[in-house]
Amino acid sequence: MEEVLLISRFMTRTLILLSLCFMWVPPGVVCRTGNASASSSSSSSSSLKPKVINIGSLFTLNSVIGRAARPALQAAIDDVNADPTILNGVELKLVLHDTNCSSFVGTVEALQLMESEVAVAIGPQSSGIAHVISHVVNELHVPLLSFGATDPTLSSLQYPYFLRTTHSDYFQMYAVADLVDLFGWREVIAIFVDDDYGRSGISVLGDALAKKRAKISYKAAFSHGDPKSKINDLLVEVNLMESRVYVVHVNPDTGLNIFAVANALNMMSGNYVWIATDWLPTYLDSMEAADPDTMNLLQGVVALRRYTPDTNLKKSFMSRWKNLKYNGSASPAGFNSFALYAYDSVWLAAHALEVFLNEGGNFSFSKDPTLHVANGSMLHLESLHVFNGGQQLLSTLLRMNFTGLSGQIQFDPDKHLVHPAYDVLNVGGTGMRRIGYWSNYSHLSIVPPESLYTKPPNLSTGSQHLYSVIWPGETTAKPRGWVFPNNGQPLRIAVPNRVGYKEFASKDKGPQGVRGYCIDVFEAAISLLPYAVPRTYMLYGDGKRNPNYNELVSQVAQNKYDAAVGDISIVTNRTKIVDFTQPYMESGLVVVAPVKEAKSNPWAFLKPFTKEMWFVTAAFFLFVGAVVWILEHRINHEFRGPPSQQLITIFWLVFLTHLCPLLNRWLLFI
Structure with missing residues (x-):
C-alpha cells in the first residue's frame, strides 16, 4: 500500500509540473493549436x-x-x-x-x-x-x-x-454523308492518302453512307509523295467510272495537286461534284492572300471546316x-x-x-x-x-x-470534345462563302449550332437545309452525280423472235435490228430520259418457232440480259424473279388489223377452210340429214314418197339450218 501511495504522489507532482510548463508561454509567441496540422501540410505541399x-x-x-x-x-x-x-x-x-x-x-x-x-x-x-x-x-x-x-x-x-x-474525323465523315444524302446521290468515289489518317476516315465514311443507303463505289488511294504523273493516272481511271461525286480526304500540304491534275483533265467542269474535307479550308486559310491561280482550280468545290464560335476571346x-x-x-x-x-x-x-x-x-x-539497358547499347x-x-x-x-x-x-465519356460542328463552305470567285453548318446535334442547318443547343434536336428530312451551291461549271443546277461509264457495256435488251404477231416485235434489217410496237414504246420511253442510254437489242429465238418466255425471263434474272422488251405476259411466277413495267395496253379479245385500208375480198372468209375442212363439213351435213330422216320419216309425210323427193327434202332442211346463217354473214361482210 505504501508503494502505491508513493507512486500516486509522484504521478500527481509530475502532472502538476507538466501542466505548469504548458501554461507558460514565452513572450511574443502565439499558439494556434487548431491549425498546426494544416500549416504543416501547407508548407509541405508548397515545398513539393x-x-x-x-x-x-x-x-x-x-x-x-x-x-x-x-x-x-x-x-x-x-x-x-x-x-x-x-x-x-x-x-x-x-x-x-x-x-x-x-x-x-x-x-x-x-x-x-x-x-x-x-x-x-x-x-x-x-x-x-x-x-x-x-x-x-x-x-x-x-x-x-x-x-x-x-x-x-x-x-x-x-x-x-x-x-x-x-x-475526330468520325463526325466529319457523317457530315459528308449527310451532304451526299441531302442532294440524293447514291454512289461516291473516295480519293484519299494511303495512311492511317486517310484509310480510317474513308472507312468511317463507308459506314456513314451505308446508313443513308448509299455507298463508296471505288476507293482511289495514293501515297503522300506520289508525283503528278501518278495522280494523273489515278484520276484518268476514276474518270472512266460511273460516279461523278468525289470525296477528297488528303493532307493540306499536297492535296492541291489533286485539283491541279483534275483541272487539266477537264474534271472541274459541269456534271462533276467535288467534296473536300477540312484539309482544304486549312490550306486556304493559311494563305497570306488569295492566289487567283489556286482559286481558279477550286471553283465549285464544297468543303468542310471545323466550326469555332465567333466569341470576343477568339x-x-x-x-x-x-x-x-x-x-x-x-x-x-x-x-x-x-x-x-x-x-x-x-x-x-x-x-x-x-x-x-x-x-x-x-x-x-x-x-x-x-x-x-543492354550491354554496349547507346540508346540510354x-x-x-x-x-x-x-x-x-x-x-x-x-x-x-x-x-x-x-x-x-x-470531354464526353468517349473522350470526344462536346458539340462537334463544321462550317459548310462553297469555293467561288476569290474566296469561300458559308452555305450552312453541320453539327452532331441537328445536322445540316443554316442556323449557327450554338443557337440550336437550347432547342430539342430536329433530325427530320425537312429540317435539313443549306443555301444554294454554285457547282463546277458555274451552275446552280444540282449535278446528276453519275454518267454511264466510258469503260462500261451497253444495256443488253432481249427481244423475243416470234413466228406470229410480228407487229409487236420482230427482226428488222435496220440499224437497231428489231422493230415493232413494243420496240416503239420502249424507244419513246428512252427518249424522255435526260441522259443517253447505250443499248443493244439481242434477238431471243430462232424465228422458226416461238421462244419459251419463262426461259427468257429466267435469263434476265440470271443477268445474261439486262432487260427484255416484247409481248411478255405478267404472271405470278415471273414476278417473283424479275420486275415488270406497268402494262401499257390491255389486250382482251381484239382483232388486229392494219391501219392502211386494203381492197375487200368477198371470198376472204373461205380462206381459213382447207380441203380436209370441206370434207368434214360435207360429211357432217350428210350425217345430220340422215339423223333428221330417221326421226321424221315415220311421222312426217314430207319425208315420204320417191327417194329423190326425200333426198331433196333432207338437203333443203340442212341448208336452211346450217348454210343460211353462214350466207347471211357473208352478205353482211360484202
Whole structure:
C-alpha cells in the first residue's frame, strides 16, 4: 500500500509540473493549436510544388498546320506564365521537337522528349505518328494532347493516354454523308492518302453512307509523295467510272495537286461534284492572300471546316495574330483553325495542372522496370522515366470544363470534345462563302449550332437545309452525280423472235435490228430520259418457232440480259424473279388489223377452210340429214314418197339450218 501511495504522489507532482510548463508561454509567441496540422501540410505541399513544369510538343514544324501551331503554342505559354491567377507562380516551359512528318523520326523525337520529364505532351498533327507515339506515352504515363491527329481509331481503349483536343474525323465523315444524302446521290468515289489518317476516315465514311443507303463505289488511294504523273493516272481511271461525286480526304500540304491534275483533265467542269474535307479550308486559310491561280482550280468545290464560335476571346486572339513574334520572325504563318486548338491545348494542360497540384498530385518520376539497358547499347533507355502522377493528371484532364478560343473545352465519356460542328463552305470567285453548318446535334442547318443547343434536336428530312451551291461549271443546277461509264457495256435488251404477231416485235434489217410496237414504246420511253442510254437489242429465238418466255425471263434474272422488251405476259411466277413495267395496253379479245385500208375480198372468209375442212363439213351435213330422216320419216309425210323427193327434202332442211346463217354473214361482210 505504501508503494502505491508513493507512486500516486509522484504521478500527481509530475502532472502538476507538466501542466505548469504548458501554461507558460514565452513572450511574443502565439499558439494556434487548431491549425498546426494544416500549416504543416501547407508548407509541405508548397515545398513539393515545382517551380518549372515542362510541356512537350511534337509536330512537323514546316507544314501548313505546324507553321500555324508553333506561334499559337508559344503565345499560349506566354499568356499562362503572365497570368497570376493560374498555377500560382509555377512556370510552364515549352520543349519543342520536330517530327519531320515521319513516324520513325517522330518516335525518336518522342523518346528524346521524354528524357526532359515532361508532364504533358502536345501533338502530333499526323495520325500515323500519333499511333506510334501513343505507345510511348502509354508506357511512361504521360498524357498526350493532340490538336491535329483526327484518325477515329485513336479514340480506342488501346490508347488510354491519348486525348484529342480537336474533333475526330468520325463526325466529319457523317457530315459528308449527310451532304451526299441531302442532294440524293447514291454512289461516291473516295480519293484519299494511303495512311492511317486517310484509310480510317474513308472507312468511317463507308459506314456513314451505308446508313443513308448509299455507298463508296471505288476507293482511289495514293501515297503522300506520289508525283503528278501518278495522280494523273489515278484520276484518268476514276474518270472512266460511273460516279461523278468525289470525296477528297488528303493532307493540306499536297492535296492541291489533286485539283491541279483534275483541272487539266477537264474534271472541274459541269456534271462533276467535288467534296473536300477540312484539309482544304486549312490550306486556304493559311494563305497570306488569295492566289487567283489556286482559286481558279477550286471553283465549285464544297468543303468542310471545323466550326469555332465567333466569341470576343477568339476575335481578340486573331487581332493579335499578325503581331505575334517567334524566333525573331516579324510575321508568323497564316492563321487556320488548328492554331486555336493548339492554343487551347496549352490552357487545358495549365488548368489541369493547377487542379492536379492543388489536390496534392504526385509530381515525380521513377524508373521504368521494363526498360533494361543492354550491354554496349547507346540508346540510354535508363533516362526514360515514368510520370508517377500520370493517371491522376489524365483523370483531371478528362473532367476539365472551360471556354477556350475554339469553344467549350469539355470531354464526353468517349473522350470526344462536346458539340462537334463544321462550317459548310462553297469555293467561288476569290474566296469561300458559308452555305450552312453541320453539327452532331441537328445536322445540316443554316442556323449557327450554338443557337440550336437550347432547342430539342430536329433530325427530320425537312429540317435539313443549306443555301444554294454554285457547282463546277458555274451552275446552280444540282449535278446528276453519275454518267454511264466510258469503260462500261451497253444495256443488253432481249427481244423475243416470234413466228406470229410480228407487229409487236420482230427482226428488222435496220440499224437497231428489231422493230415493232413494243420496240416503239420502249424507244419513246428512252427518249424522255435526260441522259443517253447505250443499248443493244439481242434477238431471243430462232424465228422458226416461238421462244419459251419463262426461259427468257429466267435469263434476265440470271443477268445474261439486262432487260427484255416484247409481248411478255405478267404472271405470278415471273414476278417473283424479275420486275415488270406497268402494262401499257390491255389486250382482251381484239382483232388486229392494219391501219392502211386494203381492197375487200368477198371470198376472204373461205380462206381459213382447207380441203380436209370441206370434207368434214360435207360429211357432217350428210350425217345430220340422215339423223333428221330417221326421226321424221315415220311421222312426217314430207319425208315420204320417191327417194329423190326425200333426198331433196333432207338437203333443203340442212341448208336452211346450217348454210343460211353462214350466207347471211357473208352478205353482211360484202
